[in-house]
Amino acid sequence: MDLTIRIPRPDDWHVHLRDGAMLEAVVGYTARRFRYAMIMPNLNPPIATTELADQYRQRILRAAGNQSPEFQPLMTVYCSTNLDQDDLIRGHEAGIVKAVKYYPAGATTNSDHGGDNILNFIDLFETMADQKIPLLVHAESTNPEIDLFDREAAFLEQELHPLCEQVPNLQVTVEHVSTSAGVDFALAHQRVAASVTPHHLAKNSSDLMAPEFDPDLFCKPIINSEADRQAIVSAVTSGNPSFFLGTDSAPHPTSEKYGEEAKAGIFNAAYGLEVVAEIFAKENKIKYFSSFASKNGAAFYGYEPSQDELQLTREQVDVELASTLSTRDGDKVVLFGRDEASHWTVSPI
Numbered sequence: 001m002d003l004t005i006r007i008p009r010p011d012d013w014h015v016h017l018r019d020g021a022m023l024e025a026v027v028g029y030t031a032r033r034f035r036y037a038m039i040m041p042n043l044n045p046p047i048a049t050t051e052l053a054d055q056y057r058q059r060i061l062r063a064a065g066n067q068s069p070e071f072q073p074l075m076t077v078y079c080s081t082n083l084d085q086d087d088l089i090r091g092h093e094a095g096i097v098k099a100v101k102y103y104p105a106g107a108t109t110n111s112d113h114g115g116d117n118i119l120n121f122i123d124l125f126e127t128m129a130d131q132k133i134p135l136l137v138h139a140e141s142t143n144p145e146i147d148l149f150d151r152e153a154a155f156l157e158q159e160l161h162p163l164c165e166q167v168p169n170l171q172v173t174v175e176h177v178s179t180s181a182g183v184d185f186a187l188a189h190q191r192v193a194a195s196v197t198p199h200h201l202a203k204n205s206s207d208l209m210a211p212e213f214d215p216d217l218f219c220k221p222i223i224n225s226e227a228d229r230q231a232i233v234s235a236v237t238s239g240n241p242s243f244f245l246g247t248d249s250a251p252h253p254t255s256e257k258y259g260e261e262a263k264a265g266i267f268n269a270a271y272g273l274e275v276v277a278e279i280f281a282k283e284n285k286i287k288y289f290s291s292f293a294s295k296n297g298a299a300f301y302g303y304e305p306s307q308d309e310l311q312l313t314r315e316q317v318d319v320e321l322a323s324t325l326s327t328r329d330g331d332k333v334v335l336f337g338r339d340e341a342s343h344w345t346v347s348p349i
């Protein structure tokens with residue numbers, strides 16, 4: 001099937017750009033394709049103040065250079081007991097801080113400063129609801145007694161649902177939704193939306209585990225069952241405005257992916273758009289691709305879609321696509337989605 005579509009330049013509502021040599025190596029992949037990018041704050045130490053967010057934003061723009069005039073990093077700050085509410089309000093009013101990101105302590109990369117229970121931050125969240133500052137949530141229980149594959153559902157039931165009841169005006173995004181429970185949660189709560197990654201749309205736990213554990217598919221929350229994948233695919237391909245693209249692109253050097261303990265994270269900024277387009281094309285729902293990639297998230301966060309456009313054409317690509325990138329420090333990062341990308345070309349108009 002050959003086809004060509006044009007979409008407003010998409011936004012990535014969840015991305016990890018890291019810092020230093022890794023930032024320099026990866027930022028272009030995001031900046032060349034996306035307009036807005038919601039930047040995750042889990043550096044070490046975390047981005048926890050307006051000043052740190054502003055400095056990080058400038059490092060990102062410097063690394064991106066001026067070849068992508070539409071690209072704009074939108075900064076988030078890290079939710080912890082150290083977060084200063086006055087600083088947050090000032091940063092938000094100044095247009096520097098766009099949202100607060102909550103991590104359960106220990107759930108994923110650089111999350112040690114996160115919270116033990118989201119309900120401990122009710123006071124902050126009430127302020128955020130008043131100030132119309134969105135809360136972005138890594139929704140995953142860290143209780144070791146709960147099965148890894150059940151942790152999103154447990155967190156939603158035990159922590160996020162009570163929070164949404166207690167602070168109903170708070171705007172919440174369930175980030176990188178990975179289960180049917182996550183889909184249902186976004187559908188059931190009026191002020192809640194869900195970001196969705198290319199890899200949770202394209203892969204299931206069998207891909208991760210068989211014939212052997214694949215560290216390149218290891219991320220948090222874990223890629224879940226085929227039934228969960230199908231629930232997510234059918235939600236996003238319905239065009240429902242509560243679902244939008246947040247790639248969760250998260251580069252790790254191969255030395256840390258294939259080491260003693262695989263780091264959680266998948267780098268999909270290079271080919272993630274092709275992976276998502278392929279899903280929509282296969283489901284015969286390509287007409288909703290622009291809602292998911294370019295419109296729903298913008299509307300949720302109060303922006304118009306981009307005036308600029310990208311063209312995606314499904315056709316066999318004859319050039320050999322790269323499977324890794326290298327940083328100036330000599331680290332390599334594996335690029336997710338090369339198979340799908342071999343069927344698509346993406347170009348600015």
Ligand SMILES: [Zn+2]
Nearest residue numbers: 016040248250
């Ligand atoms: Zn993430």
